[in-house]
Amino acid sequence: MPEIVRVADSRELAVRACELMRECIDQAIAARGVARVALSGGSTPGAAYRLLGQSGLDAERCRWFFVDERCVPLDSERSNYRAAKRDLFDALPVAHVFRMQGEAGAEAGARHYTELLAREVPRFDLIVAGIGDDGHTASLFPGTGAVREPAPVVAVEPAGGLEPRISLGRSTLLAARRIVILVTGAAKQPALAQALTAGDEDAVPARIYLEAESATLLADEAALTPR
Numbered sequence: 001m002p003e004i005v006r007v008a009d010s011r012e013l014a015v016r017a018c019e020l021m022r023e024c025i026d027q028a029i030a031a032r033g034v035a036r037v038a039l040s041g042g043s044t045p046g047a048a049y050r051l052l053g054q055s056g057l058d059a060e061r062c063r064w065f066f067v068d069e070r071c072v073p074l075d076s077e078r079s080n081y082r083a084a085k086r087d088l089f090d091a092l093p094v095a096h097v098f099r100m101q102g103e104a105g106a107e108a109g110a111r112h113y114t115e116l117l118a119r120e121v122p123r124f125d126l127i128v129a130g131i132g133d134d135g136h137t138a139s140l141f142p143g144t145g146a147v148r149e150p151a152p153v154v155a156v157e158p159a160g161g162l163e164p165r166i167s168l169g170r171s172t173l174l175a176a177r178r179i180v181i182l183v184t185g186a187a188k189q190p191a192l193a194q195a196l197t198a199g200d201e202d203a204v205p206a207r208i209y210l211e212a213e214s215a216t217l218l219a220d221e222a223a224l225t226p227r
C-alpha cells in the first residue's frame with residue numbers, strides 16, 4: 001500500500017513532488033554516483049518538472065528515462081518526450097536523456113527500450129507515475145492485459161481511438177527503489193479509490209502499486225474526497 005500524502009491543491013502538489021524527487025535523486029547520487037529516473041507524461045507532473053529544473057540538481061549525474069510514450073511523431077503535441085524537454089531538460093545545463101522511440105511504432109519501440117534498459121538500468125532509483133481517470137498507469141490500459149505481461153517493456157494498443165503506446169511493464173515499475181504517484185482533481189477520485197482497493201488489476205492497472213515496496217501517493221483533496 002503506498003504511503004498517502006494529502007495536499008491541498010495542484011500547486012502544493014508540484015512543490016511537494018519536486019521535494020520528493022530531489023530527495024530521491026540526491027540520495028541515489030550520494031549512494032551510487034548517478035540517479036536513474038523514469039518520467040511519466042500527462043498534464044499533472046509538468047509543474048513539478050519545471051520546479052525540479054530550477055532546483056539546482058546535479059544534472060551531470062542524472063539519467064532521464066521514460067515511463068511511457070505515445071506512438072506519435074517527435075514534434076507532436078502528444079509526445080511525452082517533447083513535454084519533458086520543454087518542462088525539464090531545456091532548463092538544465094546538461095541532460096542525459098534516454099527516450100522511448102514512439103515514432104518507430106509500439107513493437108519496435110518496446111524492443112529498442114528493452115535493450116536500452118538492459119544496458120543502462122540495473123534498477124530505477126525513481127519512477128514518477130500518474131493515474132488516468134480510467135485507472136490506467138504508465139500506458140498499462142484497462143482491458144488490454146498489458147498489466148499482466150511480465151516483459152520489462154510492453155507494446156500496448158489502447159482502445160478508444162488512442163494511439164499505440166510503449167510502456168514500462170509492471171516488473172520494471174515495481175522494481176524501482178521509489179515510486180512517486182501524482183494525482184490531482186475530482187475527476188480522478190473514483191479511479192484513485194479503486195486503485196487503493198485490491199481487485200482485478202486488468203480492470204484497474206494502477207492497483208499494481210498496492211504491492212510496491214516503496215511508493216508514495218501525492219494526491220490533492222479533490223482526488224481523495226468522495227463526492
Ligand code: 6PG
Pocket residue numbers: 040041042043044045067068069070080129130131132136137138139
Ligand atoms: C501518459 C502518461 C499517463 C499519465 C496518466 C495521467 O503518457 O499519458 O504517462 O500514464 O500519467 O494518464 O495523466 P494526467 O496527468 O494527464 O492526468
